[in-house]
Amino acid sequence: GLTLADGARRFALGGIEGVHLTGRGAAARVAAHCAGGALVILGAAFDGPAPGDCRLIDRSLLARTGALAISPAGAGELTLRSARVAAGARLWEWH
Numbered sequence: 199g200l201t202l203a204d205g206a207r208r209f210a211l212g213g214i215e216g217v218h219l220t221g222r223g224a225a226a227r228v229a230a231h232c233a234g235g236a237l238v239i240l241g242a243a244f245d246g247p248a249p250g251d252c253r254l255i256d257r258s259l260l261a262r263t264g265a266l267a268i269s270p271a272g273a274g275e276l277t278l279r280s281a282r283v284a285a286g287a288r289l290w291e292w293h
Contacts, residue, residue: 206231212270228254235274 201208206227207218216237219227225242232238232252240256248254253276255266265281 211237211268212272212276213274214270214276237268237276 199209205219205221205224207220209216209218214235214237216239217231218239218241219225219231220241224240225244228238228240228244229249232248232250232254234251236252238248238252238254240254242256243258244254244256255278260266263280263282267279267281267284269277269279271277
């Protein structure tokens with residue numbers, strides 16, 4: 199389940215701790231949650247690389263990949279699959 203504390207929605211996925219940060223100041227709170235291989239999902243763009251040992255998904259990454267499906271892959275690993283990869287090229291998307 200999800201727990202809400204200090205503006206962060208916490209969850210676990212396949213033994214990996216995760217947190218979803220939204221709202222004003224969410225980007226400033228990334229560093230506090232970016233440790234131990236955690237999954238940090240940020241509802242805004244983050245300037246620069248993840249500030250520690252975490253997997254960071256931010257608005258900039260989602261703009262490039264589209265929606266992501268995240269699933270446990272065993273032994274503390276996650277598999278991320280992009281909707282764009284799953285759906286393939288669409289006729290109305292010109293590159």
